[in-house]
Amino acid sequence: MTIRILLADDQPLVRSGLRVLIADVPDLEVVGEAGTGAEAVQGVGQLRPDVVLMDIRMPGMDGIEATRLITGGPEPSRVLVLTTFDEDEHVYGALRAGASGFLVKDMAVEDILAAIRVVAAGDALIAPGVTRRLIADFVASGTPAAPRRARPVANITEREREVLTLVGRGRSNAEIAADLYITMATAKSHVTRLLTKLDARDRVQLVIIAYELGLVAPGG
Known part of the structure; x- marks a missing residue:
């Protein structure tokens, strides 16, 4: 095709x-x-x-x-x-x-x-490291941050919050699995559930949400 x-x-x-x-x-x-x-x-x-x-x-x-x-x-x-x-x-x-x-x-x-x-x-x-650097540099540039959106974050589990934080840092599914000592299939399942629960279109939006929620700080 x-x-x-x-x-x-x-x-x-x-x-x-x-x-x-x-x-x-x-x-x-x-x-x-x-x-x-x-x-x-x-x-x-x-x-x-x-x-x-x-x-x-x-x-x-x-x-x-x-x-x-x-x-x-x-x-x-x-x-x-x-x-x-x-x-x-x-x-x-x-x-x-x-x-x-x-x-x-x-x-x-x-x-x-x-x-x-x-x-x-x-x-x-969402290349590991590259998107993280772009967003971090943008936020650190002094440009006023966008207002945080109201997101239904109360229904995500503690493990999903950990996964969202790692996604926000530009980590791949394989890297998330290694960091959390879980299988890559489990890591992928967590990401998929986060997309649904947070009404996010794709992984890029998950990165943005992680920044908006303060789970990831510029340069952090």
Whole structure:
């Protein structure tokens, strides 16, 4: 099955470079491009891509608002944020808007292609250590934190709270299993139950919830 991709970036050179890279991969196909957030939203409506590679800083409607509209639509595509880590302080907002993960523009080609496949498969890109660092740096940057959401946390068990804390630290299921001396299947079951109980779309949202609830502190 071919994964259909929409490239959303205001720099034609970036889009052209990504298109060339993806053209050589049999299971990936670029079906459209957008230079603004509004064009990205329109392109999703017309082309129905599986994944949108979304830049943050674009003229007019930015990538965060475009992500919110795309993921909240009747037939949403998965959004994978494309950002320059050293300059962009809006990753947290993009994840809250519904993005399933992020890419850093200087990542290795193999990592970019793998990330597209992960997100297209319905999972979230939550590389251990990387997402943790992004969110921690964003919170520590001095930008006002978003208000904490009211979450039904009273019905999670103490073990699930421990698992949520580890997810917030960017730990994989295998690492959670090792930390808590449980099997990986049990760790996966705990994560699945947390997704249901906390009404979270994916693992990225669990990370955000862990920060919002104060279970994980920036740099902690």
